[in-house]
Amino acid sequence: xxxxxxxxxxxxxxxxxxxxxxxxxxxxxxxxxxxxxxxxxxxxxxxxxxxxxxxxxxxxxxxxxxxxxxxxxxxxxxxxxxxxxxxxxxxxxxxxxxxxxxxxxxxxxxxxxxxxxxxxxxxxxxxxxxxxxxxxxxxxxxxxxxxxxxxxxxxxxxxxxxxxxxxxxxxxxxxxxxxxxxxxxxxxxxxxxxxxxxxxxxxxxx
Numbered sequence: 001x002x003x004x005x006x007x008x009x010x011x012x013x014x015x016x017x018x019x020x021x022x023x024x025x026x027x028x029x030x031x032x033x034x035x036x037x038x039x040x041x042x043x044x045x046x047x048x049x050x051x052x053x054x055x056x057x058x059x060x061x062x063x064x065x066x067x068x069x070x071x072x073x074x075x076x077x078x079x080x081x082x083x084x085x086x087x088x089x090x091x092x093x094x095x096x097x098x099x100x101x102x103x104x105x106x107x108x109x110x111x112x113x114x115x116x117x118x119x120x121x122x123x124x125x126x127x128x129x130x131x132x133x134x135x136x137x138x139x140x141x142x143x144x145x146x147x148x149x150x151x152x153x154x155x156x157x158x159x160x161x162x163x164x165x166x167x168x169x170x171x172x173x174x175x176x177x178x179x180x181x182x183x184x185x186x187x188x189x190x191x192x193x194x195x196x197x198x199x200x201x202x203x204x205x206x
Contacts, residue, residue: 005044005045005058005059006044006058006059006060006061007042007043007044007045007059007060007061008042008060008061008062009040009041009042009061009062009063010040010062010063010064010065011038011039011040011063011064011065011066011092011094012038012064012065012066013036013038013066013067014066014067015034015035015036015066015067015068015069016034016067016068016069016070016071017032017033017034017069017070017071018069018071018072018073019032019071019072019073019075019077020071020072020073020074020075021073021074021075022075022076023075023076023078024075024076024077024078025076025078025079025080026078026079026080027079027080027081028079028081028082029079029082029083029084029085030077030078030079030082030083030084030085030141031084031085031086031087032070032072032077032085032086032087033070033085033086033087033088033089034068034069034070034087034088034089035068035087035089035091036066036067036068036089036090036091036092037091037092038064038066038091038092038093039064039092039093039094039095040062040063040064040092040093040094040095041062041093041094041095041096041097042060042061042062042095042096042097043060043096043097043098043099044058044059044060044097044098044099044114045058045099058098058099058113059098059113059114060096060097060098060113060114060115061096061114061115061116061117062094062095062096062115062116062117063094063116063117063118064092064093064094064117064118064119064127065118065119065120065125065126065127066090066092066127066128067090067128067130068088068089068090068128068129068130069088069128069130069131069132070086070087070088070130070131070132071132071134072086072131072132072133072134072137072139073132073134073135073137074134074135074136074137075135075137075138076137076138076140077137077138077139077140078138078140078141078197078199079140079141079142079143079197080142080197080199081142082141082142082143083141083142083143083144083145083146084139084140084141084144084145084146085145085146085148086131086133086139086146086147086148087146087148087149087150088129088130088131088148088149088150089129089150089152090127090128090129090150090151090152091152091153092118092127092152092153092154093153093154093155093156094116094117094118094153094154094155094156095116095155095156095157096114096115096116096156096157096158097114097156097158097159097160098113098114098158098159098160099159099160114157114158114159115157115177115178116155116156116157116177116178117155117177117178117179117180118153118155118178118179118180118181119179119180119181119182120180121180123182125180126180126181126182127151127153127179127180127181127182128151128181128182128183128184129149129150129151129182129183129184130149130182130183130184130185130186131147131148131149131184131185131186132185132186133147133186133187133188133191133193134186134188134191135188135190135191136190136191137188137190137191137192138191138192138194139191139192139193139194140192140193140194140195140197141194141195141197142196142197142198143195143196144195145193145194145195147185147187147193149183149184149185150183151181151182151183153179153181155177155178155179156177157177
């Protein structure tokens with residue numbers, strides 16, 4: 001419809017940290033971290049000419065869909081004196097704003113519609129933060145072992161009034177905000193997480 005002013009914005013990222021058949025041993029903290037930050041903002045601004053606004057409308061749609069993965073396979077991640085952290089962080093913001101034109105009479109039937117989404121409808125398109133530890137992996141810390149997957153999402157879907165003289169007859173205002181998230185940690189049965197870890201040299205010293 002030529003009388004509809006449409007604004008759309010999408011953001012998508014795929015971020016994978018993969019360690020395979022490796023040995024990482026340190027005298028201090030060990031941190032493996034995948035960190036993803038995205039933002040999508042769509043804003044439909046009103047046109048105040050009568051020819052556009054009568055029985056017209058504004059539509060703003062924003063969406064983000066990211067995958068953040070830490071994949072450790074058949075590896076040893078060891079801190080001989082402190083802590084091991086394995087972190088998968090996904091942080092996204094989706095914002096849609098529609099500015100509805102308004103007048104005492106000319107803009108009857110004008111609509112402002114916004115839709116802000118995070119993640120798609122199918123699992124393949126979900127906003128995800130994952131950690132996978134597989135094979136004969138050993139994650140060991142002299143003190144602690146931290147395994148954390150975190151999804152942080154903010155959604156804004158709103159209508160902002162234009163220059164309103166009076167109530168708009170017959171207008172519609174719809175704000176939609178939906179999200180589809182998947183936060184997952186998987187550990188194979190052959191993998192080991194161990195705290196209070198001492199290596200063989202330390203044991204021999206004592």
